[in-house]
Amino acid sequence: MKYVFLVYVLLLIQSCNHNESYRFRIAEKDGILQASPVSLKMDTLGLGGMDGQSNLVLMNNGKQIPFQIDNDRKRLWFVHTPNNTSSYEIVKEEAKGHGIEGVNVDKRNGNLQLSKGSVPLLTYRYGMTYPPEGVDSIFRKSGYLHPMLTPSGDTLSRIQPPDHYHHYGIWGPWTHTRIEGERVDFWNLVERQGTVLFKAFNDTYSGDVYGGFNARQEHINLQATEDNRIALNEDLDVKVWDLDRPDRYMVDYTTSFTSPLENGILFEAYRYGGGLGMRFTERWHKDNCTVLTSEGNDRLTADGTNARWCMVTGESSNGKGTNGVLFLSYPENRSHPEPMRIWPIDGNGGRGDMFFEFCPIRHEEWKIEPNKDYRLKYRMVVFDGKLTAEEAESYWKSFAEMPKIVKN
Structure with missing residues (x-):
C-alpha cells in the first residue's frame, strides 16, 4: 500500500511541475498603445528546472505568443501589441509550433x-x-x-x-x-x-x-x-x-x-x-x-x-x-x-x-x-x-x- 501511495505522490509532483506557471499583466498606460518590446528578468519567474526556451510557453488569452531569451539568459523578451490583452501567463511545458518566421x-x-x-x-x-x-x-x-x-x-x-x-x-x-x-x-x-x-x-x-x-x-x-x-x-x-x-x-x-x-x-x-x-x-x-x-x-x-x-x-x-x-x-x-x-x-x-x-x-x-x-x-x-x-x-x-x- 505504501508503494501505491508513493507512486501517487510522484505523479502529483510531476503534475504540479507540469502546470507550474507565472502570471503577470501589463500595467495600463495613457495614450494610444502601440507595439512595444517588453522584458522580464529570468530570475524572477521562479520556474525551476528550466533547460532553455523550448520548455516554456507564453500565453495571452489562449494564444501562444512568441518570445526570446537573450544570449546571457538574463531576460525574456516579447512584443506587447494592441491586439493582446494585458494579462499573460508563462507555462512550463513543451512549446508547440506557432508559425512565426522570426x-x-x-x-x-x-x-x-x-x-x-x-x-x-x-x-x-x-x-x-x-x-x-x-x-x-x-x-x-x-x-x-x-x-x-x-x-x-x-x-x-x-x-x-x-x-x-x-x-x-x-x-x-x-x-x-x-x-x-x-x-x-x-x-x-x-x-x-x-x-x-x-x-x-x-x-x-x-x-x-x-x-x-x-x-x-x-x-x-x-x-x-x-x-x-x-x-x-x-x-x-x-x-x-x-x-x-x-x-x-x-x-x-x-x-x-x-x-x-x-x-x-x-x-x-x-x-x-x-x-x-x-x-x-x-x-x-x-x-x-x-x-x-x-x-x-x-x-x-x-x-x-x-x-x-x-x-x-x-x-x-x-x-x-x-x-x-x-x-x-x-x-x-x-x-x-x-x-x-x-x-x-x-x-x-x-x-x-x-x-x-x-x-x-x-x-x-x-x-x-x-x-x-x-x-x-x-x-x-x-x-x-x-x-x-x-x-x-x-x-x-x-x-x-x-x-x-x-x-x-
Whole structure:
C-alpha cells in the first residue's frame, strides 16, 4: 500500500511541475498603445528546472505568443501589441509550433542582412565599399546601414550621392573634433583627417522576436602615428523587432563608445556629427517629403530645434501611397530632447533632398574623457502607409519607459 501511495505522490509532483506557471499583466498606460518590446528578468519567474526556451510557453488569452531569451539568459523578451490583452501567463511545458518566421541574420560577401522570414529589411555593410570609378578612393567606407527597406520593399536609404560621396545610408561619425588641440574630421572623408571603419563582430543573433548584431567600429585618426590612430572604440548594437504587423517594424540603434587616448577627445559644437544620421532616397525632394517633430515643427522650421521624436514621410515608389521612418531619442541621451540637423527645403540646387540627423553636439561641445564609457540610444519605426502624431508619441513613451510588469 505504501508503494501505491508513493507512486501517487510522484505523479502529483510531476503534475504540479507540469502546470507550474507565472502570471503577470501589463500595467495600463495613457495614450494610444502601440507595439512595444517588453522584458522580464529570468530570475524572477521562479520556474525551476528550466533547460532553455523550448520548455516554456507564453500565453495571452489562449494564444501562444512568441518570445526570446537573450544570449546571457538574463531576460525574456516579447512584443506587447494592441491586439493582446494585458494579462499573460508563462507555462512550463513543451512549446508547440506557432508559425512565426522570426528575424533572421544572413552574413555573406561583406553584408549582414536582417530579414523577417524571407523578406529583407535592413543590411549592415561590414565589407569595404569603394566609390564609383574615377572618384577618389578616400571615399571608401565600411560600417554603415544600407539599404533600409520598408516592409513592402521600398528602399529608403542612399549611399554615395554625387553631391556628398561621404554619405553612407545610416551612420554617425563625429565631425569637428579636437585631439591634443588638432582638428580631426571623421565625417567629411575628403579632408583626409579621419574615418570610421568596421573592425569585428562581437555578436550576432536571430530569433522569433528580434534579430541583430553588435559590431566593433574604429574611429581612426589618419593624421596620427600608428600607436595613436584609434581615437574611439565604438560598439554598435542594432536590433530589428518584429511588430507582428505587415506594414511596420522597429529598429533599436545603440552606440557605446570610449576613447583610449591619454587625454580623450573633444567633440566641438557643430551642426553635423555623431548621433544618428540618415541620407534618404533620391526619390524624395521638397515636393513629396514631409517632416513632423514632437514639438510640432515641420520641414521649414525643424532644423536646429530639439525634439523627442521626428517623423520623416515621403511618397512611395509606385506613387500611390507614402512610407517613412519615425526617429526616437532616448531620455538619457545627451542634450535630450535632442537637437536635429534637417536639410533646408531649397537645398541641393533647389531639389530639397532629405537628410535627417539627431545631433547631440549641435549647440554644445562634449568632452570625452579617456577610458570612460558613453552611450547614445535611438529607435526607428519603419512604416508603409501613414503614422499619426498620436501614434508617434505613444511609440516614444514606450521607448522612454518600457511598459511596466505587474505580477498577478
